[in-house]
Amino acid sequence: MNLSDPRELSALLEALLLAHGKPLSLEKLQELFEEAERPEPAVFRQALELLAASCEGRAFELREVGSGYRLQVRERFSPWVGRLWEERPQRYSRAMLETLALIAYRQPITRGEIEDVRGVAVNSHIVKTLLEREWIRVVGYRDVPGKPAMFATTRAFLDHFDLKSLEDLPPLAALRELEPEPVLAFEDAQVPDGLQARADLAAAEQGDAEPAEETSFRSLLAELDQMEEGLKIDFDDLAREDSEPSLPDEPDER
Template sequence: MNLNDPKDLAQLLEAFLLASGKAQSLERLFELFEEGERPEPEQFKAALEVLRLSCEGRAFELKEVASGYRLQVRERFAPWVGRLWEERPQRYSRALLETLALIAYRQPITRGEIEDVRGVAVNSNITKTLLEREWIRVVGYRDVPGRPAMFATTKGFLDHFNLKSLDELPPLAALRELEPEPELALDGDAEVPAGLQARADLALQDDGEAAEPREETSFRSLLAELDTMEQGLKTDFDDLRLADEDEAGESDEAVEDDLADLDGDQPLH
């Protein structure tokens, strides 16, 4: 095999990607070659272009995502290919998707800020699910009382949604067009099932007192609010971690000084 020939190299790269079953970065592909046989970066790029063109008219495509390159079935075949698995794909709740949209378009963002926009409390299972799926991560802590965690999306999020970077997120105007028209309201005099009413009353109870109901923001309104904040998404949050470490060090010194002052003020017996 002539590794200097883009066609031969393209076939080898195809074999690598098929065998791995997941996205591979250029750096990782470089490492798979011995130093003496490793093609030049320009040859790699030429071979990837040959591979991409060879996929035209076929059921799969070469896709570049945040983690690198991968071979994947074209989206139009998904309804049929999905029948290979007996288990139905997991469906996510509207609340989870709204939370994910807020994190994606307004990152970094805290749980409290998400609740302020949506108008309802964020169930802890939602953030737990997103963290377990590695779609979001904690990138720092807001410098306010309680120091709430700030969330941002991950490379796993970009890979799952076939995105190379956050710049490829669809415009919010396009998402708003997908929002279905609101359904007609139910008759206000209709009787609410007793079991459902009991569960609703229980959810509103807080130490025996009913909490003030909060009006949930519609997804369309949420997207409209996000529209004004779509530009300038932050993608590198390492500086937040460094700032938190500095603040934590200063906080420890202040606590030690306060303890020393308290010891000096102790009354004599």
């Protein structure tokens, strides 16, 4: 085999990637060749380009991810290919995805900083799971009281999500929903026209001279609270009454 020929080298690289089943970096590929037969780096790159071109129109593609190059099934076939495995694909909770997204976009980041953005405590199980899957790692400790660990993503994270580098992450706009929405002050909130009309009609029926010009949500909520104060919420006595024998009806005296 003429390894200096990019076409022949391309076929060999395809065999190596298919056999390995995992990403291989260019350096790792070069190490598989004896020094005397090892092609030049430029020939390797040309062979990889030829391999990528040969995948056009086929069910798989050559993809460069964080750990190197790999041959993988094209994404559009995944719904059918996934049926080869009986177990269902892993589903991730929203809390885990939010935590992972914050680490990816704002790394290095501490657990406390994640909690400040999300507004809730980070479950220790989430951090443990991400560490066990090797999607994140501890890259240092913040120089503040307590020395909290700083987290960052790994090459395994890039490989799993089909990314070559962090620059391939989607736009940061995907995290907009994590930002807390501004709270609307009750006194400044305008009542919908339909609700205001009903309030005006009710006031007029009660004999008010003129309908109120403005009704705030605070007053409406206060009114609802007053309406709920006298409501019955304990119905245990009904159960007791049902268990007691009923008395015969008294004769009708006329």
